[in-house]
Amino acid sequence: TVLLRRFIFGYFLMTPRLYLACICICVFSAVLASSSGPTVLKQFVVPKPPWPYAHVCSLTEQANGDVVATWQAGSGEKNPDSSIWMSIRSESNGTWSPTRIAVQRPGNCVMNSCQYQNASGAIYLTFHTGGGEDGYCLINSWRAMYAVSTDQGQTWQTSFSPLPGCENCIGCVKNQCITLSNGEVLCPSSDESPAFDSAHMETTDPQFSNFIRHPSLYFFYSERTQTSCDGM
Numbered sequence: 001t002v003l004l005r006r007f008i009f010g011y012f013l014m015t016p017r018l019y020l021a022c023i024c025i026c027v028f029s030a031v032l033a034s035s036s037g038p039t040v041l042k043q044f045v046v047p048k049p050p051w052p053y054a055h056v057c058s059l060t061e062q063a064n065g066d067v068v069a070t071w072q073a074g075s076g077e078k079n080p081d082s083s084i085w086m087s088i089r090s091e092s093n094g095t096w097s098p099t100r101i102a103v104q105r106p107g108n109c110v111m112n113s114c115q116y117q118n119a120s121g122a123i124y125l126t127f128h129t130g131g132g133e134d135g136y137c138l139i140n141s142w143r144a145m146y147a148v149s150t151d152q153g154q155t156w157q158t159s160f161s162p163l164p165g166c167e168n169c170i171g172c173v174k175n176q177c178i179t180l181s182n183g184e185v186l187c188p189s190s191d192e193s194p195a196f197d198s199a200h201m202e203t204t205d206p207q208f209s210n211f212i213r214h215p216s217l218y219f220f221y222s223e224r225t226q227t228s229c230d231g232m
Helices: 016-021 223-230
Strands: 002-008 027-032 039-044 053-061 067-074 083-089 100-103 110-117 123-129 143-149 157-162 185-189 198-204
Touching (some): 067 110
Antiparallel strands (some): 002 027, 083 100, 123 143
């Protein structure tokens, strides 16, 4: 069984030489169970990425051991050419499939991919899009939407419809949803206000059919608080 441990993407807004030398490009890390103890495995998902920027990665492990990875990539975080890309790691041969686009809106930014897999195996991929002029994604103007895959990430059904049941819900921003003991799905979220001084939770059902936004949590910004929020 593969226990997911880390999935790292770097910010590649740097010189070409440093960009190519950067070892934080799309690194997959896992812990494999063995008789001699855990073995850390690290692999490049994209050895030679075709884009200068990648951000907000997400993983789900399938019943057969395959791992579906998604992330946003393009010329910049909020730029109109930003799309959700993906790759699948095969458990049988340990290699990653060629990267391809999972969600795209030509001329309109798509960003912040977060996967959630329910008990039936369906993968729900939440993301944010548009809102700004010329297709840029601007804070406080995001539109939250989601895509669904029922074949372990091979294909995605995307209607570009808002999250159902809640006009001001934005789903997960970068941290994945978790299933609570009562069966509800908890989504850590944030409006990313100019002061970055608040966060909130949203809940939904495992089929993502009705979202509910809960009151915001406000705090005094500090390095310690930021670390706490990053771990949500």
